[in-house]
Amino acid sequence: xxxxxxxxxxxxxxxxxxxxxxxxxxxxxxxxxxxxxxxxxxxxxxxxxxxxxxxxxxxxxxxxxxxxxxxxxxxxxxxxxxxxxxxxxxxxxxxxxxxxxxxxxxxxxxxxxxxx
Amino acid sequence: xxxxxxxxxxxxxxxxxxxxxxxxxxxxxxxxxxxxxxxxxxxxxxxxxxxxxxxxxxxxxxxxxxxxxxxxxxxxxxxxxxxxxxxxxxxxxxxxxxxxxxxxxxxxxxxxxx
Numbered sequence: 750x751x752x753x754x755x756x757x758x759x760x761x762x763x764x765x766x767x768x769x770x771x772x773x774x775x776x777x778x779x780x781x782x783x784x785x786x787x788x789x790x791x792x793x794x795x796x797x798x799x800x801x802x803x804x805x806x807x808x809x810x811x812x813x814x815x816x817x818x819x820x821x822x823x824x825x826x827x828x829x830x831x832x833x834x835x836x837x838x839x840x841x842x843x844x845x846x847x848x849x850x851x852x853x854x855x856x857x858x859x860x861x862x863x864x865x
Numbered sequence: 866x867x868x869x870x871x872x873x874x875x876x877x878x879x880x881x882x883x884x885x886x887x888x889x890x891x892x893x894x895x896x897x898x899x900x901x902x903x904x905x906x907x908x909x910x911x912x913x914x915x916x917x918x919x920x921x922x923x924x925x926x927x928x929x930x931x932x933x934x935x936x937x938x939x940x941x942x943x944x945x946x947x948x949x950x951x952x953x954x955x956x957x958x959x960x961x962x963x964x965x966x967x968x969x970x971x972x973x974x975x976x977x978x979x
Contacts, residue, residue, distance in 0.1 A: 758905070781965040792869070792955050792970030793908070800965060838908060842964040848895070848915050850961075851923075853968065857907030 752776045753841050755856035763864050768826040770859050772839030775820060779841040779854075784813060784824050787836045787858070796837075797824070829863045836860045867892045869971035871956050877977045884943040886974050888956030897939035898957040898968070899923075899931065908955065914939055915961060946978045 754773045762768045772782075780801040785793035799806040799813045799822070806813050812825045826833055839856040872887040890897065899911040900923075910923030912931040920931050928950060932940045939958075943950055953975050959968040 783965075783967070785970075790973065790975070792957075792972045794970070795967045798965055798967070840968075844964050845962055848961060849919070849921060851896075851910075851913045851915075851921065853964075855908040857905065 750775075751857075752779075753839055753854045753856040755837075755839055755859045757859050758857075759860040759862070761862045761864060762829045764831055765828045768824075768829040768833065768861055768863065770824040770826075770837050770839075770861065772822045772824075772856055773820060774822075774841050774854075776841070776843070776854075777820070778843045780844050781842040782813070782815060782822050783840045783842070784811075785838040785840060785855075786833075787838065793838060826861075829861075831863045831865050834861055834863045867958075867969045869956055869958055869969050871954075871971040871974045873974050874972065875975045875977075877979060878943075878946050880947060880978055882946050882978075884946050884976065884978075886941040886943075886954055886956070886976070888939045888941070888958075888971055889937050890939075890956075890958040890969070891937065892958065892960075892969070893936065894958035894969075895936070895961040896959050896968075897933065899929070899939065899941045900955045900957065901925070901952040902955060902973075903952050911941065911954075943976075946976075948978050950976065951978045952976060 783798040784796040787793040914933040956971040
């Protein structure tokens with residue numbers, strides 16, 4: 750049962766254009782969503798997050814949009830740069846419910862290639 | 866800056882060997898995690914520790930055990946390595962108490978079992 754789905758394993762975009770990475774979820778209890786970026790042979794690094802009480806969060810070239818009714822979020826990168834080429838993971842978290850709670854679920858990732 | 870350090874970046878072990886992967890974080894995080902990453906399968910949680918000596922199984926704990934004797938250190942143990950445990954292993958940590966807390970990853974350990 751995959752609660753967080755990234756249906757596109759890969760995406761190619763021309764440099765300077767917009768990259769849109771999508772993520773769908775099924776668990777309505779998720780209250781926080783995070784995006785991570787991963788280069789080959791490195792650990793993932795945090796990119797941007799959004800609370801379920803918001804529908805948009807922006808940080809420089811990166812914007813995350815949340816559509817709760819559709820259980821869908823997307824990461825927009827504008828303009829895309831060759832250095833953005835990486836695997837992007839979407840993650841979702843349930844509210845904290847005690848010391849032993851974990852409730853962080855990752856998607857399988859989307860590999861973005863930005864073509865110069 | 867938060868630092869999560871994995872002691873070994875690249876290891877080659879023989880089938881049946883006992884393997885230790887060590888991880889240290891310097892931010893006093895309560896929660897620590899071990900994941901493995903495989904192509905097409907994303908990040909899969911092996912074990913999670915929410916405090917010293919406390920642990921919970923993740924999605925794929927079979928063939929693994931963990932140890933957390935000190936808050937800053939979380940070890941992953943492969944009791945008898947097998948070829949299907951060839952993978953990239955990622956350690957991570959974060960503060961507990963809030964679902965939006967950022968999880969910080971180490972650089973990963975590439976394990977090849979031959």
